Amino acid sequence: MRAGATRPSQVSVVVIGYDDAAHVTDAVRSALAQGPAVHEVIAVDDCSADDSARLLDRLALDEPRLRVVRREANSGGCGSPRNDGIAATAAPYVMFLDSDDVLPSGAVDALLAAATRRGTEVTAGLCVRRELPSGREVPWQPELYARTALVTDPSRRPRLVHDTLCVNKLYRTDFLREHGIRFPEGHFPYEDFVFSARVLAARPRLALIPDTVYVWHVRRGAGRLSISLDRSGVDNWRARITAHAQAYDVLLAAGEKRLARASRARFLDHALRMYARELDLRGAAYRREWWALTRAYLATFDAGDFALAPAPGRVIAQVVLASDKPCDLTRVKEVAARPARLRPPYARAADGTPVWSAGLPRVTLEHLLVRPVRLLPVAVDAELRPRARGTRLRLRLHELYGRMTEAGPASVDAEFVNRQDGTTGLTLTAPFLPADPDPAPLAHPADVTHPAALATPAAPAALTTPAAPAVPAAPADATEPVHHGPGADARTWTAEAPVDLAALGSGTWDLRLRLRFHDGTSRETTAHASTGPGLLRRSVVPSARHGVLLVHPYATHAGSLALRTAAGPRGTAAVLSRRMRRLLH
Numbered sequence: 001m002r003a004g005a006t007r008p009s010q011v012s013v014v015v016i017g018y019d020d021a022a023h024v025t026d027a028v029r030s031a032l033a034q035g036p037a038v039h040e041v042i043a044v045d046d047c048s049a050d051d052s053a054r055l056l057d058r059l060a061l062d063e064p065r066l067r068v069v070r071r072e073a074n075s076g077g078c079g080s081p082r083n084d085g086i087a088a089t090a091a092p093y094v095m096f097l098d099s100d101d102v103l104p105s106g107a108v109d110a111l112l113a114a115a116t117r118r119g120t121e122v123t124a125g126l127c128v129r130r131e132l133p134s135g136r137e138v139p140w141q142p143e144l145y146a147r148t149a150l151v152t153d154p155s156r157r158p159r160l161v162h163d164t165l166c167v168n169k170l171y172r173t174d175f176l177r178e179h180g181i182r183f184p185e186g187h188f189p190y191e192d193f194v195f196s197a198r199v200l201a202a203r204p205r206l207a208l209i210p211d212t213v214y215v216w217h218v219r220r221g222a223g224r225l226s227i228s229l230d231r232s233g234v235d236n237w238r239a240r241i242t243a244h245a246q247a248y249d250v251l252l253a254a255g256e257k258r259l260a261r262a263s264r265a266r267f268l269d270h271a272l273r274m275y276a277r278e279l280d281l282r283g284a285a286y287r288r289e290w291w292a293l294t295r296a297y298l299a300t301f302d303a304g305d306f307a308l309a310p311a312p313g314r315v316i317a318q319v320v321l322a323s324d325k326p327c328d329l330t331r332v333k334e335v336a337a338r339p340a341r342l343r344p345p346y347a348r349a350a351d352g353t354p355v356w357s358a359g360l361p362r363v364t365l366e367h368l369l370v371r372p373v374r375l376l377p378v379a380v381d382a383e384l385r386p387r388a389r390g391t392r393l394r395l396r397l398h399e400l401y402g403r404m405t406e407a408g409p410a411s412v413d414a415e416f417v418n419r420q421d422g423t424t425g426l427t428l429t430a431p432f433l434p435a436d437p438d439p440a441p442l443a444h445p446a447d448v449t450h451p452a453a454l455a456t457p458a459a460p461a462a463l464t465t466p467a468a469p470a471v472p473a474a475p476a477d478a479t480e481p482v483h484h485g486p487g488a489d490a491r492t493w494t495a496e497a498p499v500d501l502a503a504l505g506s507g508t509w510d511l512r513l514r515l516r517f518h519d520g521t522s523r524e525t526t527a528h529a530s531t532g533p534g535l536l537r538r539s540v541v542p543s544a545r546h547g548v549l550l551v552h553p554y555a556t557h558a559g560s561l562a563l564r565t566a567a568g569p570r571g572t573a574a575v576l577s578r579r580m581r582r583l584l585h
Helices: 024-032 052-061 079-088 107-118 158-162 173-178 191-201 234-253 257-276 284-298 303-307 311-322 329-336 403-407 568-584
Strands: 011-017 038-045 066-070 093-098 122-131 137-140 149-151 169-172 206-218 347-349 380-385 391-398 409-418 424-431 480-483 492-499 507-517 522-525 539-543 547-555 561-567
Touching (some): 011 079, 011 107, 024 052, 079 191, 093 107, 107 169, 234 257, 257 303, 257 311, 284 311, 380 507, 391 409, 409 492, 424 492
Parallel strands (some): 011 038, 038 066, 122 206
Antiparallel strands (some): 122 137, 539 547
16 A cells, blocks of 8 residues: 555544643644644643644644644653653554654654554654754664565564654554553653653564655754753653663563663663763763762673673773772773774783773773674774865874784775765875884783783673672782783884865765775764864865865764865854854853
8 A cells, every 4th residue: 555545544643742832733743744643733732831732723723633732741751752642643543743853754654554554553763953054964773764664573683672752653542441551641851761661561563664744853952952952961861760670670671681782782872882982071079970870780681681792882981880989981981972983092801812901901802802803892083184285184093902903004084074964075085104124022010900800801790780880999918010011012003195175065974984904894983073272173274265264173972083165255253253152141
């Protein structure tokens, strides 16, 4: 059956909002514009103090499919209004829409067509995150929605737990009611984590479609940030852990151990890395509390939970569990980056096993000795000094426990990619040359010591005791050495190329690298933004093409080198105007 040929009037769209008069009518209109497949739009106003209720009432006068439900008291969250919508719906299917987002044209038809054709309780499609005001769109969990699929048993598709959104899905109303599936009530951030777990725990048949069915608006400059963006307070992290723990418990109680483990692997690879990248932006009190909360939660994980997670999340978890206070935040941030980067120094146990550092020798990194080059957390430092007489990009690749020497660094392709539209503005290629062809020998064994227990690497064992997050204390007389200093692991290679800044024009540019090796392998990565005199500063550069260029190399939250450029007098004036507005407000 074609998407436009489904039976009409079968879907209720529940729109929830609180003090969002600026956007709520756009959301409602996008739902009504879906056509006859929408039986009703239920707008639940969570006791707004602004003009939201009046605007909705006015819209309802001309639209009989719009029903406005007003809560008498504000619930403090998104769960209660959505539950009101489930209770009020009179249609066979229901879906959810937030007041600051929209449904794209054809979304309901596409979902309903798949649901009726497959006879599924849940049907899901692609959500895109749209950055405003730039309009840049990033697909959410695109791997799940690359093609049409029927999932008869959720446990056979563990990746389903990665999509914790409730808004890009169409639910059979009787399925939700039969199983008593509701959102957590009241103030409960990340309520969709728990709701989604309850849905999967009921073992529905799911249809997945590649159509874009939801547009999630990301307004980073909004006066009131959304829950997912407002991560400045540690309460946000506490709420995420609480919601994730409840979702895990729901899945485990339903006998869905495979999905429960997958949800913990997702926590390590997504949430832990995202918040770890931002730790050095927070104050000391936040860091201490975040570290304590994280250690306590990770202590409930077992070896099987850690084993499923990609290596960067596992390593960060090991570091947190091994130290009772925040440490090595800059290195942790780089490992949390995407792709991950492990920056020097590179320490080894007495038997040659890679370890995180001399201070945390129980955090072993032996997986780096066997991991494919294309997945290694290689570290590249980058310098970009804008100059009138020729700007040059300088890169330095660090050895990584002998793996770089083994592969043989050959060359690097560097691309400056526009952050808004993903286009490549400039591509450079340069050969790698050894910076130190005769490295010094390893440091003397007496330089640093560590516990004797390291003679046999035991990274997983350090994570298998859920009762206590701390790593057991070492014997006082332990004297096994850790190599930690200049030597073969300090070897580096350099590459250098001219950069035609004028070719970039105006924009924000991310530096992306493809490292090529003599053994035929390659690795895509980003570069750490080096700091120092004359680096990461704004410069005005004369340009024959534009007259003038305003250039600003800077480090992203993850420490990667990026570049902002403004071309010509108009572009420069626009940048200065924005800076003045920020200063005045």
